[in-house]
Amino acid sequence: MDANMAVIGLLALPFIGAPLTYLADRLALRRGDQPRFGQWIALAILLLSLYCLSVFWFSSPLQQGTWVLVGSVALHWDGLSVLLALTTILLGSAVTLFSGSYLAEEKAHDKYFSLLLLMIGSIIGLGASNDLFNLWLWFELMAVSTYLLVAFYPQEKGSLEAGVKYLVQSAVGSVLILLAISITYTYAGTLQLDGIRARFSDLNSALWVAGVLFVIGFGIKAALVPLHTWLPDAHAQAPSGISAMLSGVVIEAGLVAMLRALMALGAAEIHWGILLMGFGAINMLLGNLLALRQHQIKRLLAFSSVAQVGYMLAGIGVGLAYQQPVALAGGMFHLFTHALMKGLAFLAVGALLYALVLSHRQHTPLTLEDVCGAAQRYPLASLTLAIALLGLGGLPPLAGFMSKWQILVGGFSAQTDASVALMILAGLNSVLSLGYYAPIVNRLYRHQPSEAVLRGNPVPNVMILPLLILSLGILVLGFVPSLMNPINDWAALSVLGLGMH
Amino acid sequence: MINGWLLLLPIGIPWLGCLAVWLVGDRRPRLQHTLAVIFSILAGVAGLALIPWSTQRLTLLLSLGGIFDAFRLATDGLSVFLTVVATVIGSLAVIFSVDYMHGEHSLGRYYAFVLFFIGSMSGLVLTTSLLWMFVFWELTALCSYALIAFHNDDPKAVRGGIKALIMTQLGGLGLLFGALWLYTYTGSYDIPQFLGSPNSVPPTVLSWMAFGFLIAAAAKSAQFPFQTWLPDAMEAPTPVSALIHAATMVNAGVYLLARFYPAFEAVPGWRFAVMVVGMLSAFLAALMALVSFDLKRVLAYSTVSQLGFMVYAVGAGGVFASQFHLMSHSVFKALLFLAAGAVIHALGTRDMRQMGGLGPSMPFTHVVFTLGALALAGIPVLNGFWSKELILEVGLGHGNPTWIVSLMILSTGLTAAYTVRMVAMVFYGRGHQDHHEAHDAGTAMKTALIPLAAGTLTTWLLLGPFYASLKLSLPHHKLELNAVWEEAVGKAGVSEWEMTFKVGLEILREPSTYLVLLVVVLGVAAWLGRARLASLIATFRGVEKAAQASFGFEAINEVVVQAVQRAGEALRATQTGYLAWNIFAILLGWLVVLILTMLGRAG
Amino acid sequence: MDYLDGVTILLVVLGLVGIGIYTLMISRSLIKIIIGMQLMVKGVLLAFVLAGRISGNMGLGQSLALTIIVVDTIVAVVALAMAVRVRRRFGTLDPRALTTLRR
Incomplete structure (x- = not known):
């Protein structure tokens, strides 16, 4: 299998898998069985995709990336695409492994895995598209599949409400993006990202407006404050596996799409960089402050995602504004580690939620009081949750510390007042975030279990396995952070390289 | 050189012990006590075994690449001395715990963190890379937090633990930013190299670093104005107080200042x-x-x-x-x-x-x-x-x-x-x-x-x-x-x-x-003779009151925490739950960004 | 192309999008909100046709517009399905009833 085949496979596999899983589960349901095969088909598809990705990684000429023509659409595989695909597939596999038992109590979950695969496939495609309209198409496909997944519990008011808000706000974003695309197309006469980029050495007013529309349009998905309002609802109400995907890759996919579009308008690169730095600062501060007083754990984690996006924005913004590949690579690294950590956090909370609430066929949210003393009965779920939370809080030697460190190094290396000030703010925010992560860990390790824990059911081992795998990843990357260097650096160069034509 | 790996022993042995004790599980407390004692004594032996190298430099360098530079360990008089203190007093504290912690819950967590701490403390003093020094610095803070809040059901213990964590983290930022400055100007985190040529960093930055390190040291060693966390840390089991909050971790601040003294000595006002x-x-x-x-x-x-x-x-x-x-x-x-x-x-x-x-x-x-x-x-x-x-x-x-x-x-x-x-x-x-x-x-x-x-x-x-x-x-x-x-x-x-x-x-x-x-x-x-000095002491009544209120630092601390919490609570109102407001926020965001970029473009 | 034509179309585009967003903010029925979304997208369609015309590639502009129609239909279907469920579950279509998740 050569590189070309590998990337075509990578793109095609999820879309082949999606109907297969649906059929398998649907048939099982019709026969009155528990649907079982969908999960394993999806997992097999994802592992195959991972294999394709590794083939591509080891056979492709690095730096320039690879062009693949599918029909008349050209796809460009560069560092950013690979990073996004890797993140999505890894987290997706963990979520797939996790979700089978999690959904066991649901009546109809035949659509779950096929929608999940659709979402994963569209994110992989989004990363590789080299054309503004294609970018939007993949983006929209991803959005539609997540609408259905957020509103997955049709009987739950909260789930529906979150779904509606998410849908309407995303639709507004989608319209803004389309407006921006039409403006860009009017002036550039092409939709190719590098073509647009090559066309302008300076931006006129209309293109500036288009750039701002891109920032806001994609920013809704990327949860820039104040466009983040859909996020806490959707992340908290979705099934935990989907929360993990939403927090771990979907908002990041929005960020990547925004980056791609902005780099097409790269003549104003520095301004976009500064704009993103500004959003980074606001996101960090508000995300952390809003998370500080939350009582529902999933909602708290959702707000913390807003803050974590702030770190990525800070790294990416500094990278663009001051041409710092280190900062940009740091932002990319944080994108990856955040997917691992937040994914783990949501899955671990999901395991507890399953044991304490869902397995009793209830749907109440998991509060801080509920998890008191959970470590007594659920040692592994609690331990992995603690690892994820402390990693998110930036405690070494967990992966989150190392990625934040790289962002900070980038910010300091720029040696400007603004970047250093932003990094100091980031450091302070990291400390602030411990103010809500640490108390959860303390609650987990109480001696006196809460009533919910006393009544809880056991967690199936198959749900624990992905938690352990993700924790291992977080620990290993904490001690050997340079493992991810090649991909991060490549992704950073792909972004800056497009800007340096 | 095979000898370099010796340096990993005082870190690795306790960490292995940590894993072992945790894996044994709380159902076999006797085995946990035994294992903890064995591993801590082995760590003590490993620490003592380094003494011959206190004057000869023994180094270990594991390259990581990129901005992560390398994982470096090296011995000198100072680091070997502090390793010995950490491991030996650590093993004594563990031995003491056998009686003290007899019949307690969650022994696994207790011993795991004590052993983890011993290894981290050794790492903190043995490493010569500022990045890894910061890593170990934070690890000791993590252990300290986990052990202060060991009795998680006691709100006072939890508060003390989180307070210690956040205050040392806050101060630790000084060390963090210092390390970042160092990397910015020298392209490495190597401490001896920096001590040899502190002028590779511009004077203003050097003084930022110097005072940053002072803040970090003050927070870690519970010095003015960060002293308030240490008394509250006394909720920890007493052997932990002896080990972490008296004999080893709190010394890290002093160690930091001593270690970097040659670089900062000449910074105006620093010594004062x-x-x-x-x-x-x-x-x-x-x-x-x-x-x-x-x-x-x-x-x-x-x-x-x-x-x-x-x-x-x-x-x-x-x-x-x-x-x-x-x-x-x-x-x-x-x-x-x-x-x-x-x-x-x-x-x-x-x-x-x-x-x-x-x-x-x-x-x-x-x-x-x-x-x-x-x-x-x-x-x-x-x-x-x-x-x-x-x-x-x-x-x-x-x-x-x-x-x-x-x-x-x-x-x-x-x-x-x-x-x-x-x-x-x-x-x-x-x-x-x-x-x-x-x-x-x-x-x-x-x-x-x-x-x-x-x-x-x-x-x-x-x-x-x-x-x-x-x-x-x-x-x-x-x-x-x-x-x-x-x-x-x-x-x-x-x-x-x-x-x-x-x-x-x-x-x-x-x-x-x-x-x-x-x-x-x-x-x-x-x-x-306090009875005879009663009248004299009475004049100091005000001082006594102030001292009991820890000279107002507790109050300042409380005000800051309350203000942040209030801000968090107040901001929650922004999540109105109304779809119309959410859309309005999008429009508003768009307008503000548009105006700002237009201004930026003009400017 | 007549300059005035372009400006007129642009005004219509902005008008449609503006009315759409305004509808989203003030409407008291989810169905009307979905109509608002549709209005916005219709404006965008016009924008694409205009863009195709200005850049001299009418065909591309129109084919993009067609693709958008397809995607938008899917979104509308999903939105309507949700609206039906909201009506069943909440007993109303008023978006102001959808405020159980807040703070």
Whole structure:
């Protein structure tokens, strides 16, 4: 299998898998069985995709990336695409492994895995598209599949409400993006990202407006404050596996799409960089402050995602504004580690939620009081949750510390007042975030279990396995952070390289 | 070189032990006790095994690449000394825990974190990469937090743990930013290289780094104005207080200042700032110790105060004196804490007003505690005496401000006073309740206490060898003894041990020594004669009140926390839940960004 | 192309999008909100046709517009399905009833 085949496979596999899983589960349901095969088909598809990705990684000429023509659409595989695909597939596999038992109590979950695969496939495609309209198409496909997944519990008011808000706000974003695309197309006469980029050495007013529309349009998905309002609802109400995907890759996919579009308008690169730095600062501060007083754990984690996006924005913004590949690579690294950590956090909370609430066929949210003393009965779920939370809080030697460190190094290396000030703010925010992560860990390790824990059911081992795998990843990357260097650096160069034509 | 891997042992062995104890699980407590003791003793042996390399440099370099540079470990006098302190006192604390923690819940978590801490502390002092120093720095903070909040059901313990975590993290940012500056200008985190050429960093940045490190050190060592977390950290099990909050982790700040002294020495105002921080901590904490009734809090304030002495010594130019006092203090304060642990274990209370008259029922504890207390007070021939004298000698020389050193000498008097008060309240006087059945320390406790008591009597004998090893292995530190002594010991053919006695004799010949002793005696007398001094003491009533309120720092701390929490609560209103408002926010965001970019474009 | 034509079309585009967003904010029925979404997208369609005309590639502009119609239909279907469920579950279509998740 050569590189070309590998990337075509990578793109095609999820879309082949999606109907297969649906059929398998649907048939099982019709026969009155528990649907079982969908999960394993999806997992097999994802592992195959991972294999394709590794083939591509080891056979492709690095730096320039690879062009693949599918029909008349050209796809460009560069560092950013690979990073996004890797993140999505890894987290997706963990979520797939996790979700089978999690959904066991649901009546109809035949659509779950096929929608999940659709979402994963569209994110992989989004990363590789080299054309503004294609970018939007993949983006929209991803959005539609997540609408259905957020509103997955049709009987739950909260789930529906979150779904509606998410849908309407995303639709507004989608319209803004389309407006921006039409403006860009009017002036550039092409939709190719590098073509647009090559066309302008300076931006006129209309293109500036288009750039701002891109920032806001994609920013809704990327949860820039104040466009983040859909996020806490959707992340908290979705099934935990989907929360993990939403927090771990979907908002990041929005960020990547925004980056791609902005780099097409790269003549104003520095301004976009500064704009993103500004959003980074606001996101960090508000995300952390809003998370500080939350009582529902999933909602708290959702707000913390807003803050974590702030770190990525800070790294990416500094990278663009001051041409710092280190900062940009740091932002990319944080994108990856955040997917691992937040994914783990949501899955671990999901395991507890399953044991304490869902397995009793209830749907109440998991509060801080509920998890008191959970470590007594659920040692592994609690331990992995603690690892994820402390990693998110930036405690070494967990992966989150190392990625934040790289962002900070980038910010300091720029040696400007603004970047250093932003990094100091980031450091302070990291400390602030411990103010809500640490108390959860303390609650987990109480001696006196809460009533919910006393009544809880056991967690199936198959749900624990992905938690352990993700924790291992977080620990290993904490001690050997340079493992991810090649991909991060490549992704950073792909972004800056497009800007340096 | 295979020898380099030896350096991983003091880190790796306890970490392996941590894993082992955790895997054994809480159903087999006996095995957990045994494993913890075995691994901690092995770690102690590994630490001691490094002593031959304290003067020869043994290094280990694992390249990581990119901005992560490399994982570097190296030995010198300072790092080996602190590794030995961490591992040996660590193993004694673990042995003590066998009795102290008998029958507790969650032993696995307890031992795992204690062992993890021992390894991290060794790593902190052995590494020569600033990045990894920060990593280990934070790891020790993590262990400290986890162990302070060990009794998670007690809200006070949880609050204390989170407070310690957040305050040390906040201060740690100083170290973090320092490391980032260093990397920005030199492209590496290598500490020795930086110490050799501090001018590779521009002067303004160097002074930012210097003060950043001071903040980090102050937070870690619970110095002014971060001192408030240490007393609250006393909710931890007592062996943990002895190990982490007296003998090892809190010393990391002093270690940091001492380690980077050659680089920051010339930064304008830095030495003065260090001296003032040390002096304020030494003085204010001594006052607070004098009015506190909680046995462990008295010891905690005393730790802050003694660390203040060390910080002051670094600022005054006495790197050796500070490290020597660090050695003495680790030993006698660990002894005091563990002995206090035995008392607390026997009585089940920490309030000294509930104690008293324990001397007859706990003879062994009484003896060792008094020994530690005498060393703390600075009574001759115990190790605390010699090291404290060294610090004050340094303060009197080198053109250091006299008013600061006078306050330091006053603090030694206060130290003597609160020490006597503490011993008197615990072991003498009438028993408050019938504590006659109070049992003396158990076998494991005694096993841990005896070496520490012996150390309190003898570690000062190491003065010569310790000085020699530091002098040989720290090329950038201009280690100074008093010029007269330097002459006395500098003669050819003087062995390291002879040097101890020569310096000792010189100390005994110094007139200032007797001045200090006089102040100590006055301090003791002031406590004993407090009834006669009642009118004088009454005039200090305000000071007492202020000291009990920890001079308002607690209030400041509270205000900041409340303000942040309120801000968080108030901001929650922005999540209205109304779809219309959410859409409006999008529009508003778009407009603001559009205006800003248009302004940016024009500007 | 007549300059005035372009401006007129642009005004219509902005008008449609503006009315759509305004509808989203003030409407008291989810169905009307979905109509608002549709209005916005219709404006965008016009924008694409205009863009195709200005850049001299009418065909591309129109084919993009067609693709958008397809995607938008899918979104509308999903939105309507949700609206039906909201009506069943909440007993109303008023978006102001959808405020159980807040703070």
